[in-house]
Amino acid sequence: xxxxxxxxxxxxxxxxxxxxxxxxxxxxxxxxxxxLSPRPQITGDLGAHFRExxxxxxxxxxxxxxxxxxxSAVAAYLSLNQLPMGAVCWSALAGLDWVSHGVVMEARxxxxxxxxxxxxVFCAIAETGTLMTLSGADTPPVTSLLPETHIAVLHASQIxxxxxxxxxxxxxxxxxxxxxxxxxxxxxxxxxxxxTLTFGAHGPYRVHVILVHS
Amino acid sequence: MQLTSHQFKARSREKLADANLQGAxxxxxxxxxxxxxxxxAELENFPAIRDAAAxxxxxTLDHLDLYLEEFERNATARGAVVHWAxxxxxxxxxxxxxxxxxxxxxxxxxxxxxSEECALNDALEAAGVQVVETDLGEYILQxxxxxxxxxxAPVVHKSKDQVxxxxxxxxxxxxxxxxxELCKEAREQLRPHFVSADMGISGANFIxxxxxxxxxxxxxxNGRMVTTLPRVHVAxxxxxxxxxxxxxxxxxxxxxxxxxxxxxxxxxxxxxTGPRRAGDTDGPEHFHIILxxxxxxxxxxxxxQDMLRCIRCGACMNHCPVYQxxxxxxxxxxxxxxxxxxxxxxxxxxxxxxxLPNASTLCNQCGVVCPxxxxxxxxxxxxxxxxxxxxxxxKQETWGLTLWRWTAQRPxxxxxxTQIAARVLAVMGGSDKLIYNLPCGGGWTDGRDxxxxxxxxxxxxxxxxxxxxxxxx
Ligand code: SF4
Numbered sequence: 053x054x055x056x057x058x059x060x061x062x063x064x065x066x067x068x069x070x071x072x073x074x075x076x077x078x079x080x081x082x083x084x085x086x087x088l089s090p091r092p093q094i095t096g097d098l099g100a101h102f103r104e105x106x107x108x109x110x111x112x113x114x115x116x117x118x119x120x121x122x123x124s125a126v127a128a129y130l131s132l133n134q135l136p137m138g139a140v141c142w143s144a145l146a147g148l149d150w151v152s153h154g155v156v157m158e159a160r161x162x163x164x165x166x167x168x169x170x171x172x173v174f175c176a177i178a179e180t181g182t183l184m185t186l187s188g189a190d191t192p193p194v195t196s197l198l199p200e201t202h203i204a205v206l207h208a209s210q211i212x213x214x215x216x217x218x219x220x221x222x223x224x225x226x227x228x229x230x231x232x233x234x235x236x237x238x239x240x241x242x243x244x245x246x247x248t249l250t251f252g253a254h255g256p257y258r259v260h261v262i263l264v265h266s
Numbered sequence: 267m268q269l270t271s272h273q274f275k276a277r278s279r280e281k282l283a284d285a286n287l288q289g290a291x292x293x294x295x296x297x298x299x300x301x302x303x304x305x306x307a308e309l310e311n312f313p314a315i316r317d318a319a320a321x322x323x324x325x326t327l328d329h330l331d332l333y334l335e336e337f338e339r340n341a342t343a344r345g346a347v348v349h350w351a352x353x354x355x356x357x358x359x360x361x362x363x364x365x366x367x368x369x370x371x372x373x374x375x376x377x378x379x380x381s382e383e384c385a386l387n388d389a390l391e392a393a394g395v396q397v398v399e400t401d402l403g404e405y406i407l408q409x410x411x412x413x414x415x416x417x418x419a420p421v422v423h424k425s426k427d428q429v430x431x432x433x434x435x436x437x438x439x440x441x442x443x444x445x446x447e448l449c450k451e452a453r454e455q456l457r458p459h460f461v462s463a464d465m466g467i468s469g470a471n472f473i474x475x476x477x478x479x480x481x482x483x484x485x486x487x488n489g490r491m492v493t494t495l496p497r498v499h500v501a502x503x504x505x506x507x508x509x510x511x512x513x514x515x516x517x518x519x520x521x522x523x524x525x526x527x528x529x530x531x532x533x534x535x536x537x538x539t540g541p542r543r544a545g546d547t548d549g550p551e552h553f554h555i556i557l558x559x560x561x562x563x564x565x566x567x568x569x570x571q572d573m574l575r576c577i578r579c580g581a582c583m584n585h586c587p588v589y590q591x592x593x594x595x596x597x598x599x600x601x602x603x604x605x606x607x608x609x610x611x612x613x614x615x616x617x618x619x620x621x622l623p624n625a626s627t628l629c630n631q632c633g634v635v636c637p638x639x640x641x642x643x644x645x646x647x648x649x650x651x652x653x654x655x656x657x658x659x660x661k662q663e664t665w666g667l668t669l670w671r672w673t674a675q676r677p678x679x680x681x682x683x684t685q686i687a688a689r690v691l692a693v694m695g696g697s698d699k700l701i702y703n704l705p706c707g708g709g710w711t712d713g714r715d716x717x718x719x720x721x722x723x724x725x726x727x728x729x730x731x732x733x734x735x736x737x738x739x
Contacts, residue, residue: 056350059505059559063331066567079332082325082510083476089318089517090311105530161547164461180531189545197490215519219512229344229477231542231549232494235535240487242449243527244403244419246290246426247297250449253402254456255487255534 086219094213098178099263102211105181109238110251111259118266119148122205125262126170127153133258135201139168143190145205161192162199169195169256170203175221176261179214180237183261186225187232196236202256204236207264267382267413271598271610274621278592287423287593294422298584301528302635308530309520319521320639322514323575330566333475333508334557340478344540346553354560357381358389361467361500364554365395368498370464374456376482376489377401378469379417379578380502380558382600383613386467397467398459400488402452409436415594417601418526418580423593456488466492466550470503471578472518473555476511479539480555483522483532493538499550501538505557506574518577521637525579561613569648573608575638582632582642588625597622604632604642611649617658623649684723692721 053061069075094101103113114125122145130137138156146159162169171191173183183204187193196202212218215235222228240255251257270277281287306312326333338348351357357380365373373395375381387397387408399408403421407414409432414420421429429448434441437455442448468489470480480501482489493499509515523529542549565574583589583603594602598619599610607622623646626632632642653659673680694701695718704711722730 054350055352055356058352059350059557059563060331060334062559062563063334063505063566066563067328067330068567069331075329076332079329079336079510083336086511086513088513089322090314091517091520092309092311092315109531109533164457182531187546187549189543189547192547193490193494194548197487197494215516216513219516222512227543229479229537229539231539231546233479233537233539234490235531235537237531237533239533240485241533242402242486243297244401244406244421245424245429245445245448247293247419247422248426248445250446252453253449253486253488254400254453254460254491 088216091214091216092179094178098211098213099208101178102176102181103263105178106238106261107181109181111181111238111261113261113263115263115265117264119205119264122262122264123148123150123153123155126150126203127155129203129260130155130168133201136167139170139203140166140195140199141170142172142192142195144172145170162195162197164198166199168201168203169197169199170205171196172205173210175210175212175218176206177213177215177218177235178211183236183259184218185234185236186222186230187234188227188230193232193234196234197255200252200256201258201260202236203260203262205262205264267385267600269599269610269614269618271614271619271622273598274596274619274625277596277598281592281596286425286428290422290425291590291593294416294419294584295590298419298526298528298580302525302581302584305524305528305530315517315520316637316639319517319637320575322509322517323577323638324572326508326510326514327506327566327571327574330505330508333510334505336475337473337478337508340476341540341555342478344478346478346540346555349554349556351556351558351560354384354558357384357502357556357558357560358386360556361386361502362389362393362395364498364500365390365393365465368464368552370395370498372396372398372459372463373465373467374398374400374459374463374492374496375404375467376469376484376492377404377420378467378502379600380469380504380560381467382414383558383560384502386502395465398456398463400456400460400492401484402449402486405452405456406432409433413595414600415602416580416583417578423595460488460491460495463496465498465500466496467500467502468492470501470507470555471522472509472515473503473507474509474512474515474537477539479537481515481535481537483519483535485527485529485533487534490534490536493536493550494548497550498552498554499538499541500554500556502556502558504562505559506562506576522577522579525581525635525637565612570608570612570645572640573605573612573645575640576605576609577638578605579637581635581637585631585635587627587629587631597625604646605640608642608645608649616649616652616656620653620658620660623653681723681725685726688719688723689721691719694718
């Protein structure tokens with residue numbers, strides 16, 4: 053007998069499982085129902101909730117009226133933090149007018165040597181101030197991971213109350229489930245040495261959200 | 267990991283005398299205990315969420331076979347390969363075979379307690395594969411050749427100065443003294459490994475039946491690196507980690523970081539489903555998932571089944587007065603604290619960890635804080651009973667209790683013996699009425715003095731007072 057049969061057999065014996073006891077149907081029903089459990093109620097302005105929680109996680113936020121404001125906001129952030137004016141971005145952002153704002157933008161996946169990565173997000177979660185990104189041919193996860201600075205473009209309409217709503221949206225995606233779903237809650241950190249919080253463990257030192265309101 | 271649980275008492279004594287460790291453990295109480303309390307207070311319906319989390323885990327275990335099959339079906343449909351491992355040796359064999367198959371020279375690992383159960387690093391190194399731990403704490407331990415002492419904060423027992431010395435010695439760089447500089451140095455040392463490794467090895471905090479995904483929570487981002495950059499990803503986890511739906515997962519994720527580190531959410535939660543897709547420029551080409559039994563099915567259907575609900579948050583150890591005093595190494599295996607006092611004897615044998623179920627005051631702090639409501643003290647009590655039934659209790663203890671039972675059932679003899687004892691002890695107490703060294707009870711008087719009795723037993727005094735009160739006019 054294979055290890056698989058052995059293990060499943062042991063489980064069935066231990067649980068005194070019998071055929072036709074209706075358990076399989078109940079399990080299938082549970083899997084299909086996607087029932088919600090009790091959870092905190094996120095009421096009021098989702099944007100304000102997201103902002104408060106994201107700031108608490110050491111994410112910084114800049115507001116712009118529409119997507120055309122993104123390049124100038126990126127340029128302002130880079131110069132404020134004395135970062136190089138070169139970055140890599142996801143392809144959907146390549147069409148913005150980076151040149152007139154002095155940003156040398158390359159639309160390709162980030163490499164080891166890149167200092168700044170600019171991405172979009174799939175959605176953001178108000179409950180915890182979290183960004184949710186999906187992997188894909190045009191949305192490589194490395195861009196939010198390898199550079200020391202991650203800038204994320206988020207539309208206000210993408211903010212959902214909690215993880216449960218995010219899954220609902222995800223289920224409507226054509227390639228569901230994607231290879232990777234990454235939830236990002238602020239800059240990478242560690243407290244392994246003497247429980248002292250330190251930023252920039254392996255991922256970005258800085259996470260900056262550009263919140264597009266239109 | 268080598269099992270040394272039988273040395274619990276000796277190691278505890280050592281750890282109590284370790285000033286460095288005692289300081290670190292104090293800090294842990296301040297951070298993790300207070301952090302959990304604050305984060306839980308933020309949830310106005312916390313009791314309902316906790317009940318739901320416990321129910322999700324319990325229901326899944328009751329139908330474990332079916333959810334595992336569902337997981338396997340969905341993971342396979344997305345191109346992952348699912349392996350089943352009866353024992354920890356099987357895990358090591360499977361990983362070594364995969365390393366050979368894919369011509370792996372170097373593997374990077376994110377933290378996995380299951381791989382510690384297996385002592386996987388030793389097996390891979392014996393097979394000629396270089397293994398690099400990438401969680402900062404685990405990396406420090408790998409350099410120092412030490413075992414983790416906490417499941418969430420593995421290197422809690424080490425001071426910054428010890429890390430400074432270790433890095434200077436192993437990296438051959440000028441000695442750094444600031445914690446940010448030490449972290450940066452580790453980052454710079456580990457980056458090249460992430461980029462050049464052939465295999466990424468991770469654990470899984472949960473596996474999700476409805477999607478066939480594995481999930482890891484990390485703060486450092488090393489988990490994302492390990493599951494994104496190398497061409498092969500191997501995720502190793504226990505069969506009990508399956509969660510039915512993404513909604514069920516959301517409930518558990520709401521509690522795990524709150525109870526673990528006092529965070530509302532960890533920095534990264536990475537859910538991975540299958541290998542890279544057509545058109546993807548990153549992600550592993552091959553994705554293997556190993557599901558370990560390793561003693562878990564023995565708990566199913568037994569009076570220990572509740573223990574399998576554990577989501578490895580570490581709250582029980584953070585709140586345990588025994589863990590707070592002796593730290594994790596004294597427990598002698600992968601899992602310390604109350605959860606370890608149950609998992610170690612049930613996974614590796616009651617006879618190999620006799621002290622652990624007794625290393626508790628049964629104060630129930632652990633039971634009160636456990637996010638999935640595991641009745642930890644009850645389980646420890648059951649293990650103590652099993653020890654007795656199987657004749658595993660130390661001879662001295664069994665004889666002592668037998669003798670006590672014999673006398674306790676014979677009131678006259680009992681009264682006589684206690685009268686003698688009360689008088690002898692009163693004399694031993696001397697003028698300050700304290701006994702500094704109790705014969706046959708050295709363990710008790712080593713740490714404190716015993717107040718000496720007054721010289722007469724309660725029954726004698728009671729009898730005397732009744733005589734005086736009834737003889738009153
Ligand atoms: S037993 Fe409960 S408190 Fe302890 S690690 Fe497991 S889930 Fe956390």
